[in-house]
Amino acid sequence: QVQLVESGGGLVQAGDSTRLSCVASGFTFSHYFMGWFREAPGKEREFVAHIAGHGLSTHYGDSVMGRFTVSRDNNKNMVFLQMNDLRPEDTAAYYCAAGSGVGSVIESGLYDYWGQGTQVTVSS
Numbered sequence: 238q239v240q241l242v243e244s245g246g247g248l249v250q251a252g253d254s255t256r257l258s259c260v261a262s263g264f265t266f267s268h269y270f271m272g273w274f275r276e277a278p279g280k281e282r283e284f285v286a287h288i289a290g291h292g293l294s295t296h297y298g299d300s301v302m303g304r305f306t307v308s309r310d311n312n313k314n315m316v317f318l319q320m321n322d323l324r325p326e327d328t329a330a331y332y333c334a335a336g337s338g339v340g341s342v343i344e345s346g347l348y349d350y351w352g353q354g355t356q357v358t359v360s361s
Contacts, residue, residue, distance in 0.1 A: 245355060254319070256319045257273070257331055271287070273286045274332045276354075288307045292311065320357070325359050328357060331356075
């Protein structure tokens with residue numbers, strides 16, 4: 238069955254860097270674009286980053302532009318989110334997601350499969 242499993246979250250300090258990973262199984266990974274979203278307590282799910290199936294096109298949310306980088310390894314069925322210059326407002330549960338339809342990649346409804354999430358907490 239389809240699985241997306243995130244890892245790499247934890248407690249970090251403001252200004253630190255960390256990298257999230259997501260390993261996929263159960264579908265043809267390269268045929269799907271991948272997204273990262275985050276959800277903080279009391280807030281709506283927020284688009285973080287998107288990467289096309291071939292990896293040549295990326296998009297970022299305004300709040301992470303210039304600090305976060307999304308990448309993928311289609312040989313390993315993995316997508317990554319490198320997060321630099323972390324801020325307390327980056328504290329959230331981070332989810333990877335896979336989609337194959339047509340539409341706005343910043344909309345969570347476009348994605349077919351979701352991971353269980355990994356918590357990132359940034360202390361000031």
